[in-house]
Amino acid sequence: MSRQQLRIAVIGAGLSGLACAYRLQQAGYAVTVFEKSRGVGGRMSTRRVSDEPDNEAADYWQCDHGAQYFTARDPEFVRQTNQWLAAGVISVWSPTLHSFGVKPDGQSTQSAGVTRFVGVPGMTAPVRHLASDLSVRLQSRVIAVSKQAQHWMLTIEDDSALAGPFDQMVFALPAQQVNDLLAASAEVPAAFVNAARQSTQQHPLSPCWALMLDYKEKLPVSFDAAFVNAPADAPILRDHTASAQLSWIARDSSKPGRPAGEIWVLHASTAWTHAHLEDEQQQVFHSMLGAFNSLTGVDTERYHPRSWRLHRWRYAQALQTNNTPGFIWHAGSGLGVCGDWLNKGRVEGAWLSGYQLAQALISGYRY
Numbered sequence: 001m002s003r004q005q006l007r008i009a010v011i012g013a014g015l016s017g018l019a020c021a022y023r024l025q026q027a028g029y030a031v032t033v034f035e036k037s038r039g040v041g042g043r044m045s046t047r048r049v050s051d052e053p054d055n056e057a058a059d060y061w062q063c064d065h066g067a068q069y070f071t072a073r074d075p076e077f078v079r080q081t082n083q084w085l086a087a088g089v090i091s092v093w094s095p096t097l098h099s100f101g102v103k104p105d106g107q108s109t110q111s112a113g114v115t116r117f118v119g120v121p122g123m124t125a126p127v128r129h130l131a132s133d134l135s136v137r138l139q140s141r142v143i144a145v146s147k148q149a150q151h152w153m154l155t156i157e158d159d160s161a162l163a164g165p166f167d168q169m170v171f172a173l174p175a176q177q178v179n180d181l182l183a184a185s186a187e188v189p190a191a192f193v194n195a196a197r198q199s200t201q202q203h204p205l206s207p208c209w210a211l212m213l214d215y216k217e218k219l220p221v222s223f224d225a226a227f228v229n230a231p232a233d234a235p236i237l238r239d240h241t242a243s244a245q246l247s248w249i250a251r252d253s254s255k256p257g258r259p260a261g262e263i264w265v266l267h268a269s270t271a272w273t274h275a276h277l278e279d280e281q282q283q284v285f286h287s288m289l290g291a292f293n294s295l296t297g298v299d300t301e302r303y304h305p306r307s308w309r310l311h312r313w314r315y316a317q318a319l320q321t322n323n324t325p326g327f328i329w330h331a332g333s334g335l336g337v338c339g340d341w342l343n344k345g346r347v348e349g350a351w352l353s354g355y356q357l358a359q360a361l362i363s364g365y366r367y
């Protein structure tokens, strides 16, 4: 079988998986993407909140609760970014920025001169654009992979039929979820399992509570977004100061192409999220809102959100570590792994990891 006729399953329709799938399909491979959720995008995610979720014409508000914006430095990703700009699915966001506190290394978090891109009308838009020509099976959680007559087969939750056969397979999932899937799977060669496990254990993703707030009127806050740095000498887990609780706050409605409204998103700090991961939503809401009010000085008598939503990201952000290459490929078994955590974290790293894995397959790279 020529390389171009190979059947490939990509597990995970976040940016890394779709960048990989898109490039492989372009090169003539037969690609099927499996995604557990109802939509694509993974952590590039936009929540749509409506009293009538099935009625497209009903009133709603929306908020990006995962990735907030992205930057583009690598020439290949700059090329992709230019294509998204031309297609109208991303735009430049130039928020009025503020910083609370300083980073532990004393450096500025505001990075003057940086161009920040956002999806339009929501962060999911560029990922949807990539997916539009791909075969993506939504609501298909892969719970195990196995081998049948030299081919890979997938067990999908609530589906009695195995999916396959596939010649090759890519895991485009957060590190911990790669581990879970491998632990539930049989006949995966030890060389691949060991390589994957070593990387996943080195790069666990940290959790993050995200609170989305819908206000009736504009808040008297002079900035659109702020980095929140914890006090350097604070024993963070016991510290209840606002700046130890939050890491980022942003007026989501200040992004281009958003519906009219006054929408804010708050991200809790990693340390605070770890300490409150299993708390009740009401508790988390009150605590994060209190921190927001205290940082911004908003008059709590006058301004109160008319609606809110919380999202608990169990696997949110990877450390910005550098691996070479930023993916795993085991030619002997036809198995690969991509994801932001293998390539410096963040949106650009996720895209590059998936794209570079696809390029490696196309060029016949052996590890």
Ligand SMILES: Cc1cc2nc3c(=O)[nH]c(=O)nc-3n(C[C@H](O)[C@H](O)[C@H](O)COP(=O)(O)OP(=O)(O)OC[C@H]3O[C@@H](n4cnc5c(N)ncnc54)[C@H](O)[C@@H]3O)c2cc1C
Residues within 6 Å of the ligand: 011, 012, 013, 014, 015, 016, 017, 034, 035, 036, 037, 040, 041, 042, 043, 044, 065, 066, 067, 068, 069, 070, 071, 140, 141, 142, 143, 172, 173, 174, 177, 181, 208, 210, 267, 313, 315, 316, 317, 338, 339, 340, 341, 345, 346, 347, 348, 350
């Ligand atoms: C709160 C938060 C804030 C962030 N802020 C920024 C930012 O401002 N800038 C930036 O550049 N980056 C930011 N990031 C990081 C950025 O979102 C990620 O780097 C990027 O989206 C990761 O893409 P990915 O494809 O590697 O993984 P993911 O987006 O996690 O994709 C994995 C996909 O696999 C699916 N999946 C999981 N298990 C299975 C299974 N068993 N079967 C089938 N499908 C499965 C998931 O549903 C998901 O769609 C942020 C992330 C979070 C959570």
